[in-house]
Amino acid sequence: MSANAEERAGIEVEGLVREFKNGPRAVDGIDLRVAPGEIYGFLGPNGAGKSTTVLMLTTLLPPTSGTARVAGFDIVREGGRVRGAIGAALQEAALDPLLTGREHMRLQTALHGLPKAERTERSAELLARVGLSEAANRRVGEYSGGMKRRLDLALALAHRPSILFLDEPTTGLDIQSRSALWDEVAGLAKEGVTVFLTTQYLEEADALADRVGIIDHGKIVAEGTPAELKAEIGRPTVEAVPRDPGDQERVAQALRPFGEQCGATHRGGASVLLEGGESQLADVVRALDAEGIAIEQLQLHAPSLDDVFLAKTGRSLEGAGEDEGEAGSEEMEAVQA
Amino acid sequence: MNKSALSIQVGQLARRSVRRTLRQPAQIVPALIFPLFLLAVNSGGLKSATNLPGFPTDSYLTFALAVPFMQGALFSVMNAGTDLARDIETGFLNRLALTPLRGAALLSGLLAGAFVLGLIQAGTYLIVGLVAGAELVTGFPGALAIIALSVSITVAFGTLGLFVALRTGSGEAVQSLFPVFFVFLFISSMALPLDLLETDWFHALASANPVSYLLGAFRSLLIEGWDLGALALGFGIAATILALGMFAASAALKTRLVRT
């Protein structure tokens, strides 16, 4: 395939399936497309099939059936060319604690066939980019979790891939490290790198992804931009808590014209689903003021991706992974066996 | 893939393997100290065995000096296998799999560490043994032959560790090999020559055990003089173990490194 085609192509998946011996169908016929330069968030609880999908798309696990093209190359028949076009930071940081950061970079660049002169330069450039220049000559065993993740990212970028796979890159990181990694990923996308990001964190998918695919039990249950998905599912709710608990019924009455009532809240207020969306909030305030009701608290709850997941699967995403922790680990053990 | 890319891969992985080995004193020090300690204890404790009719030498130390080279090989199995198992467990092997790395390059590179450890071990055992008073009838050329034999055996046994690591993906499984190889070492001509093993079943097992002939090859250089038959047997066994080990490890690597 020509370089132009590679530039055009992102990721195309059709009917991808992965079955394990005597086990579940970890991936059960998924279709998705990721445009070049897009950040695609693949969201789902533990055991949903995210990592298995990534392993197949990065050619480390052959699919049972279905097809996929990554950077324009077939993942089964053109595995070598796929690997040449992608970088991957998988679920484990996969680093050697006895090597320094710089030694990792040299090894990675050499294995990818970069000329000797370029290896040193590229290593220094990437280490600086991820903020590891000072720690470059220390052994990775001494690195913090955040540093290991940054090195992992630098290694994935060693050979200038056009597509980057990130499998739960911020799991276990503190807030600052996570935020720094988000900035880096956003920066890469601006440079034209296609990013396929798996995560179980709603806010990560919300903050980073251009489009989100939600996977559960090996199937994609929803796909679209975060705004589209949320709009498809839900309208915001507003909750008003009166200063005088005896005014609860009056609050409920005042809110009635704005949409479907959601009943009394545990804080002693009333809530309503806003038919007209967030723009009705000002009208709600005016209505409550007109009735002369003193309000202690007024809260607007926008729908979240968790609400999307709940609507599609009947379960909340947050906590779904805890129930399926065993299934998730079985999946990883089957993959690693 | 062209030859220079392959050689770069082997070189890089060999470099990493050697670096890792040298940066783990916990791998090197026991591999040196433990066999030498046993040599000291056994050569002192079994000195009187030289009074047995038919014992090939007056110096039990010289007789026993062959054993540390075999014990060193045992450590090679553990170290090579444990390092690779760790790469599998941490996902580092997946990282390597995403590069254009060839399987043959991976195995050859990994054995470089075993080679270097083998050299250090062989040199150390020989020097300490000779300083302690062991004989070496074949002189300096014999010393070189001993080192070559020792390194061959160390690398050969290393492939067995790689095979188990690739097959199981587990450091614990590699560690559990220790008693198995230990048994092979004990049920041999480790402590007494084959013809002085009185217990029939023990003699039969030891006679069938390739370790007895590896020990015999070392002892031929230390005690008897140039015995081409014994040497050919020793090097031949090492080469056979190397070939079988590499074959098994390559097959296991194909399953472990399942790239499309």
Add this chain to the structure above:
Amino acid sequence: MTRDVARAVAWRSIHNFLSNPAFMVPAIVFPLFFFVAFAGGLSAIANTPGFDFPSGYTAFQFVFVLLQSAAFGGVFTGFAIARDFEIGFANRYLLAAQSRGGIVVGYALAALTRAFVTWTVLTVVALVAGMEVGGAGVELFGLYGLAVLVNVAATLWAAGVAMRVRSIQGGPLMQFPTFLILFLAPVYVPLSLLSGWIHAVASVNPVTALLEAGRGFISGDPTQVALAFAVAVVLPVLFALWARGGLKRAEAAG
């Protein structure tokens, strides 16, 4: 209180040992293997001029293997203690046990129980292999009594290390000195047939007294009994203090 704690701790260790072949099998197989390798492979040593042990080489090696298994049984208990610290289970004991000394006693009881299993199998195999036993009931009681005391001493030694290091990385620290002291003794031939530096070291090694007494018991010709039992009693007392210090360190570390 101490008894209840000890029983609870011992129960768990024994249960884990009996229900987990990965623990039980090596504990039985290794001593058997050493016995077979030493007694079988080195039987010609009995023909060495000056070797005149009346019960034969099999019995000669049986005593060493018995005491070696007692010592290493204690060391492996130390491994288990270290593992409990690594996985946090030891903290559970420290939090719950009303008598913390009972925790160490419990581990020691478990070690002894495991040792009895091993010795039973070892003894049966040795007898089936034709080992000659010259000693009578009291003498054999003395032999196994020495083994019990060695096991307790080794357990307390290893427990002290485990509670200080609180990690399985402490394994070599437990193992190596034990190995050293066992093998710098008359392992293959009697003390009288050793010479040079090893004779000098073995002469002052307390394990030598244990071996000589044990071999005297099994051949029905008791020797160095008082010295052996003095050593066998003093060692556990010393290592009990060592273990107690370890427990205090573990408590302080939190």
